[in-house]
Amino acid sequence: QLQLVESGGGLVRPGGSLRLSCTASASMLDWHAVGWFRQAPGKAREVVSCINQSGDIPNYADSVKGRFRISRDSAMNMVYLQMDNLKPEDTAVYYCAADGRPNNRVLGICPDDMEHWGKGTLVTVSS
DSSP states (O other): OOOEEEEOOEEEOTTOOEEEEEEESSTTGGGSEEEEEEEOTTSOOEEEEEEOTTSOOEEEOTTTTTTEEEEEETTTTEEEEEEOSOOGGGOEEEEEEEEOOHHHHHHTOOOTTOSEEOOOEEEEEOO
């Protein structure tokens, strides 16, 4: 079982930036697609961004395109989500998830039933 741990959440003012990090318990993250999901209070969980195993196919939800950037560092076994120009509607618990199924990890597909999940980190955007 791959264990994922998120970090980097916190309180930030509108227009500010945060960088979320996701690390895994084993050096197997290279063999997984990794996605960032979020769940705001009273709302369903949604995928924010997803990246394939080789790091050359990133995908973004329309609501974050141009503001968020996903990247991975294989040497450090880390995946990052750089969030710029944050808005109050970005407030949510952010989850890192990984999936090793071949089609998903090669193409950078992050479905709702990802195989492995972290426990989440809270991002609050407020003045």
